[in-house]
Amino acid sequence: MVEDNVNVAESRAVHKWLRKFDLKTMGPAIALIILCIIGYSLNTAFLSDGNITNLLTRSAFIGIIAVGATFVITAGGIDLSVGSMAAVISGLMIMIMNNALETFGTGITTVLIGCGCSIILGVGAGWVNGFLTTKGKIEAFIVTLGTMGIYRSLVTYFADGGTLSLDFDLRDTYGPIYYGSFLGLPIPVWVFIAVSILGWILLNRTLFGRYCTAIGSNESVAKYSAINVDRIKTYTYIIQGLCVAMATIIYVPRLGSASASTGVLWELEAIAAVIIGGTVLKGGYGRIVGTILGALILTTIGNILNFTDLISNYLNGTMQGLIIIVAVWLQRADWKKGSNK
Amino acid sequence: MKLLKLLSVLALGTAIALPSTAMAAEKIKIGVSYPTPTHAWAAGMNWHAEQAEIRLEALYPDIDLILVNSSNPSDQASAIEDLVSVNKIDALVILPIESEPLTQPVANVKKSGVLITVVDRGLSRTGIEDIYVAGNNPELGIISAKYMMSRLSSGDNIVILRGIPTTIDNERFDAFMAEIEGSGINVLDQKHANWNRDDGFEVMQDFLSRFPDIDAVWAQDDDIAIGVVAALKQAGRDGDGMFVVGGAGMKETIKGIIDGNTLVPIDVLYPPSMIATAMDVTVAAFKSNGPVAGRYILGATLITQENAASFYFPDSPF
Numbered sequence: 001m002v003e004d005n006v007n008v009a010e011s012r013a014v015h016k017w018l019r020k021f022d023l024k025t026m027g028p029a030i031a032l033i034i035l036c037i038i039g040y041s042l043n044t045a046f047l048s049d050g051n052i053t054n055l056l057t058r059s060a061f062i063g064i065i066a067v068g069a070t071f072v073i074t075a076g077g078i079d080l081s082v083g084s085m086a087a088v089i090s091g092l093m094i095m096i097m098n099n100a101l102e103t104f105g106t107g108i109t110t111v112l113i114g115c116g117c118s119i120i121l122g123v124g125a126g127w128v129n130g131f132l133t134t135k136g137k138i139e140a141f142i143v144t145l146g147t148m149g150i151y152r153s154l155v156t157y158f159a160d161g162g163t164l165s166l167d168f169d170l171r172d173t174y175g176p177i178y179y180g181s182f183l184g185l186p187i188p189v190w191v192f193i194a195v196s197i198l199g200w201i202l203l204n205r206t207l208f209g210r211y212c213t214a215i216g217s218n219e220s221v222a223k224y225s226a227i228n229v230d231r232i233k234t235y236t237y238i239i240q241g242l243c244v245a246m247a248t249i250i251y252v253p254r255l256g257s258a259s260a261s262t263g264v265l266w267e268l269e270a271i272a273a274v275i276i277g278g279t280v281l282k283g284g285y286g287r288i289v290g291t292i293l294g295a296l297i298l299t300t301i302g303n304i305l306n307f308t309d310l311i312s313n314y315l316n317g318t319m320q321g322l323i324i325i326v327a328v329w330l331q332r333a334d335w336k337k338g339s340n341k
Numbered sequence: 342m343k344l345l346k347l348l349s350v351l352a353l354g355t356a357i358a359l360p361s362t363a364m365a366a367e368k369i370k371i372g373v374s375y376p377t378p379t380h381a382w383a384a385g386m387n388w389h390a391e392q393a394e395i396r397l398e399a400l401y402p403d404i405d406l407i408l409v410n411s412s413n414p415s416d417q418a419s420a421i422e423d424l425v426s427v428n429k430i431d432a433l434v435i436l437p438i439e440s441e442p443l444t445q446p447v448a449n450v451k452k453s454g455v456l457i458t459v460v461d462r463g464l465s466r467t468g469i470e471d472i473y474v475a476g477n478n479p480e481l482g483i484i485s486a487k488y489m490m491s492r493l494s495s496g497d498n499i500v501i502l503r504g505i506p507t508t509i510d511n512e513r514f515d516a517f518m519a520e521i522e523g524s525g526i527n528v529l530d531q532k533h534a535n536w537n538r539d540d541g542f543e544v545m546q547d548f549l550s551r552f553p554d555i556d557a558v559w560a561q562d563d564d565i566a567i568g569v570v571a572a573l574k575q576a577g578r579d580g581d582g583m584f585v586v587g588g589a590g591m592k593e594t595i596k597g598i599i600d601g602n603t604l605v606p607i608d609v610l611y612p613p614s615m616i617a618t619a620m621d622v623t624v625a626a627f628k629s630n631g632p633v634a635g636r637y638i639l640g641a642t643l644i645t646q647e648n649a650a651s652f653y654f655p656d657s658p659f
Contacts (some may be wrong), residue, residue: 043551050576051550058543100395160659161377161384163538164566165593179575255538255571260379262539306547314506316533 020272027331028277028293035297035323039304046307052096053186055296055303057178060188061247063084063295065266066273067199068243071236072140073274074203074218074286077133079240080144083266085146085153089248090258091155094164097174106169114174114252118245125151126241130234148267156260166256178253188250194294195246200288202239216283271313273298276327297327344644358420367625368405370650372424375436375460375616377412380536381564382589385613385659393617397624404624413441416593418446419563423451432456432626434619440465449451456626460619472623472626473636474619476611480641484609485559485586488643492584495525497556500548502534502541502565508541509560513561529555532567541568557584563608589613590644590652591659595629597647608644610652613659 013297014246039046041109067083072079097114125147132143158164166174182186214222223229252258275281276297277290300324305316347446374392378384394406396557407428411417419437425431433455437443450653451457451469459470481639489499504510514531529552534540543562549556549572558573560566566587573579576625587594588609619637625634643654 024389045550048550054550056548070431140630156379160383160658161379161387255542255568257539259381259539261537302543303547306532306544307446307551313503313531313533 005197023311025278025287025290026295028290028327031276031323031330032293032300035304039300039307040272042304042310046304047242051303053164053181055148056189056192057186058073059295059299059305060192060250062193062266062273062298063192063292064243064247064250064268066270066291066295067195067242068240069200069237069270069274069276070279070286070291071203071212073271073281074216074280074283074285075212075233076219077140077233077236078144078266078271079129079237080141081125081129081147082240082270083263083268084155084242085122085241085244085247085250085254086146086263086266087139087155087258087260088151089118089121089125089245090252090262091158091164092121093185093248093252094166094256094258097156097170098167101167101170106167106173107171111174111177112168115249118248119242122241122243122245124236124241125244126238129241131206131309134230143302148318152260155258155262161260163257163259166252168256171253171256174253174256176253178198178250191246191250196292197286203286203288208235209231213284215284216280217284218284225312255305269298270295272324276324276333294327295324301319343512345634350567353587355494358620366441367403368403368434369401369431370405370407370428370431371434371620371623372421372428372430373408373434373616373620374407374417374421374424376417376438377410379412380614381591382536385591386616388654388657388659389617390646392621393620397620400614401624401628404627406620408443411438415440421446421450425453430455432623433461434458434616434623436460436616437462437464444469457622458619458623460616465562471617471634472570472622474615475623475636475638476615477641478512478611481517481561481588481609481611482513482641482642483520484641485513485561485588486517487609488518488609489526489557489559490521490524493524493526493556497525498527498529498552498554499557499559500529500552500555501531501559502544502561502569503531504533504536504562504565505646506533510561515581517559527591528542530627530629534560534568536562536564538564538568541565542572545569545572546575549573549578555583558589560585563587563594564590571643573604574631589659590642592654592657595649595653598644598646599653601646606645608649610642610644612639612652614654615658632658 045051047216093114097110100110100113126272129144129147131139132138177187182190211227212228213231215229217336273294274291277287279286279290283318301320305319307309311319360616368644373390375386376383390408394408397404398406407424409420409424411420421433421435424433429535433450434531436446440462444466447457447536448469449465451460457470458472458474463476464470503514532544534544545568557568560569566585586607587605590608594605594608598608622637
């Protein structure tokens with residue numbers, strides 16, 4: 001009898017927990033499904049193979065950057081410099097590869113040199129942000145606002161105000177990184193999947209991930225719990241830099257160019273993807289899967305707006321804003337509060 | 342004694358550096374103010390302005406051109422105030438970053454007796470400038486439409502990628518639409534691609550998924566056209582007589598036309614070198630024996646393989 005009661009109570013609690021948990025985690029997925037239904041009803045070509053692969057490939061840039069941003073935000077930081085960082089790394093990569101061309105030819109070596117430099121630059125830029133925030137004791141918002149401006153003007157300077165273009169012969173070697181596919185999926189999508197899985201394991205299955213959450217929840221408590229807060233926070237910025245470098249490596253072969261308009265507002269799109277996905281902006285709770293869905297939602301909105309002429313072009317921003325707010329509202333608003341009482 | 346006097350006169354002369362200031366005072370000073378080059382077109386403009394400065398100062402030793410660039414309207418307003426108060430300019434060549442906020446500052450400069458040349462973007466009040474030099478946005482649309490009509494027939498489908506939502510974009514678009522009206526060419530849809538390669542690529546990808554039959558693309562701008570071409574090649578739809586019409590006169594595009602590129606066979610000129618034209622005309626206002634005040638609207642020339650070489654500047658960043 002007593003056991004039964006316990007079981008009932010337990011199952012009720014589990015049930016309640018499930019219901020409460022469901023909307024929080026399923027919110028982004030539901031929003032994405034609704035968007036897909038809207039897209040399909042507007043034009044059946046929305047679900048065509050070509051469009052789906054376009055969508056996934058396009059999401060890869062913001063998605064990969066947003067995986068990095070999930071760590072930074074979970075640990076209570078913010079990185080506004082990612083868009084400019086992507087632009088300046090793209091620019092430097094192109095310059096390095098164009099120069100290496102004379103010595104190493106148009107083969108794979110030159111491309112590998114470019115990619116290697118990209119990763120070094122990404123890690124370096126991330127470390128600078130991390131170092132200034134932790135050791136320099138400057139707010140992350142200010143540090144990354146500063147580096148954002150610096151990187152943006154550097155790429156303008158390197159490009160002489162114009163556009164840096166990759167040598168045309170190199171594009172044939174490098175092109176497949178963006179345009180090629182493996183087992184039916186474009187390479188950028190595979191990179192996105194790999195980064196997502198690694199990110200998920202790192203955040204959910206390692207000590208490092210738990211430290212990030214702890215620091216984001218309460219930095220002082222984390223410090224007293226013998227967590228090396230400065231080091232962990234710096235690592236989150238380095239991971240962010242690494243993600244930007246990965247995104248850049250698949251971005252450059254697309255059009256083979258970088259200019260002052262490369263990566264504009266990517267930082268806000270990445271942050272929006274993270275928050276739509278359910279990560280808390282003030283830190284302490286992060287969801288990689290949500291972030292990925294968030295990135296897909298953002299790309300899908302743009303895609304759907306291109307698929308219809310029902311809405312004036314001038315109102316694209318309005319639609320994007322509304323959908324972002326509704327998507328977050330769906331998972332944040334305390335829908336279950338009434339029924340719990 | 343005589344020697345001493347001579348020496349002291351010489352010393353006095355060099356001490357107050359009379360020769361240089363006297364010469365500078367005689368010089369005709371022309372201030373040139375334009376936006377900071379943050380995108381390719383503006384970088385091209387910056388390059389052409391610098392070239393014109395070298396050329397004109399070599400031609401006329403008594404002309405002094407002062408180039409200043411500013412990143413936003415209020416900086417530009419301060420910059421032109423400085424040109425008047427510090428540099429004591431005789432003429433001002435200005436490409437206003439925005440029309441509205443710069444109208445009053447330019448009017449103030451005019452009141453101090455300076456000759457005003459306005460480039461490209463007009464001021465919001467008429468009668469301030471003495472000389473106006475600009476590209477022709479409606480004509481760019483008309484020339485592009487005429488070319489489309491010469492290549493396409495009734496029932497053919499095109500898509501349009503527009504720029505950043507601005508007056509410039511509207512003028513081009515409206516003139517294009519008015520010109521093709523009645524030709525039977527269908528405009529499947531038009532979207533803004535913000536004069537940007539990445540947006541051009543993505544918008545075109547979506548057009549390609551959406552419309553199985555597209556015969557030509559009006560990209561309106563060479564940067565957008567680069568994204569469009571990449572999307573066409575990715576989808577394997579760059580054959581069958583498909584063509585893309587851009588605009589502006591980017592050196593890579595012009596090079597392609599010289600080399601006989603069939604996908605982007607022509608370009609419509611909207612030259613960043615118009616700043617050089619404006620500087621020439623302004624100098625002519627001091628040097629020519631004919632009248633120069635008035636409005637100079639540059640043609641939106643159709644660039645084809647025949648005339649492309651004269652619009653090709655390999656050293657310019659644009």
